[in-house]
Amino acid sequence: MLKIQEIRELIKLIDKSSIDEFKYENDGETILLKKNEVTVQAAEVAPTQVALAPQAVAPIAAPVAQPAPVAVQKTEAPQVEAPAQNDANLHKIESPMVGTFYASPTPDQAAYVAKGDKVSKDSIVCIVEAMKLFNEIEAEVNGEIVEILVENGQLVEYGQPLFLVKAE
Template identity: 65%
Template sequence: MLKIQEIRELIKLIDQSSIDEFKYEHEGSVVSLKKNEIQTVQAAPVQQQVETRPVEVASAPAPAEQSKETATAAPAQKEEVQEKETDESLHKIKSPMVGTFYAKPSPDADNYVKKGDSVDEESIVCIIEAMKLFNEIEAEVKGEIVEILVEDGQLVEYDQPLFLVK
């Protein structure tokens, strides 16, 4: 276990660095440090108010400008995705964390998987970046990719379905 002086030094180092969260585990003991930056907390409500007002003003004329085709196409796409998500025979590969979804290992590389590809339990299907760490996500199931539910670079939530596998 760390001594009090070592913990104090860690706190000073974390406070002076750009690290927001630090976790240390050793022989069953855990030390977890998180920064609370008041500036970030105070800035969030101000941003929301600024963003909300223009959206409300801009969204009022938008329905009048939309054509009937675009108004009916969007709900049809959502219904199609919901039907595939609710199909009991399909397995959902879900995000194990909040982060940014990447379909390929680097911008110039091919996607890990495409619709119609076969995967097994250890196949890497994507990367999720969380706190500057790139986590490879495995399929954990054997089958065929039926649908990719998120776009490359999209933010994903914990437990959000990413792929449907048959």
């Protein structure tokens, strides 16, 4: 007879395969394994009669063109618009890589910077995690944080603006 561990291994293998049923016989003992069977029942819907008022129908001279289907794209996170300020004096701190934006070093600590904070060139403003590496992002300019353009935990793209800084 098979040991319990061998039976468990058989169950795992059958579950991962396209086999629906497995039968094992040895010395008069039989093991029969079946995957769950899904049954679908079709329900009949009674047709509804709708009374239409008679209308005059004009002959159609040409076939009517059907509009093409429209593709809908799902976005992961809402995009935050930049403030309508003078962009000439604003510096964008951009993500140097694709990853996850984190505003603080750990979830229980305060954010590195907030709107209105003063920063220097070497100030750390956030972390971008990529492939389990936490990369500290520096301000690169002296100034004041005017706007934070992304949410904590949001996925960011290479070159995506993260902050707007009013350069001094």
